[in-house]
Amino acid sequence: MERKQFLKNLGAGAAFALTFPCAQACSKESGNGPSAVMPTGVDFTIDLTSSEGAKLANNGDFILKNLVVVVKDLNGNFIAVTQICSHQAYDQVRFVKNDGGIFYCDVHGSKFDLDGAPLNQVDSNPAKPIKVYKTELNGDVLRVFE
Numbered sequence: 001m002e003r004k005q006f007l008k009n010l011g012a013g014a015a016f017a018l019t020f021p022c023a024q025a026c027s028k029e030s031g032n033g034p035s036a037v038m039p040t041g042v043d044f045t046i047d048l049t050s051s052e053g054a055k056l057a058n059n060g061d062f063i064l065k066n067l068v069v070v071v072k073d074l075n076g077n078f079i080a081v082t083q084i085c086s087h088q089a090y091d092q093v094r095f096v097k098n099d100g101g102i103f104y105c106d107v108h109g110s111k112f113d114l115d116g117a118p119l120n121q122v123d124s125n126p127a128k129p130i131k132v133y134k135t136e137l138n139g140d141v142l143r144v145f146e
């Protein structure tokens with residue numbers, strides 16, 4: 001193989017290697033971030049007697065639904081926040097039992113209190129809150145809405 005052809009082939013392979021993983025993981029449709037799109041018009045219910053709702057039976061349990069983290073906090077209150085981190089928009093916000101129960105994004109380590117307020121600053125930019133949704137319990141049905 002001639003040098004020119006080798007470099008041409010290498011260039012095509014390198015371009016494929018750089019673009020293909022991003023097409024899989026970086027798409028806005030995938031919601032993986034860093035450009036995950038904040039959903040609008042969030043309004044859904046969870047039947048707490050269903051198999052889905054059973055995952056919220058204990059204090060500290062949480063589920064992910066429609067890019068929302070729905071949690072039964074350590075005091076038994078239902079709270080819902082966006083999965084999308086205010087730092088760089090990865091959809092990796094989760095509930096953790098550390099520090100008395102907080103929201104945490106493991107991409108760069110952002111922490112948020114149960115009201116969505118930032119608890120730390122992970123780079124030179126001021127930390128911003130995450131979106132919090134309303135919750136309403138009617139019997140065994142939990143509604144999460146804006």
Ligand code: FES
Binds near residue numbers: 087092105108110122
């Ligand atoms: S995207 Fe969550 S901490 Fe950076």
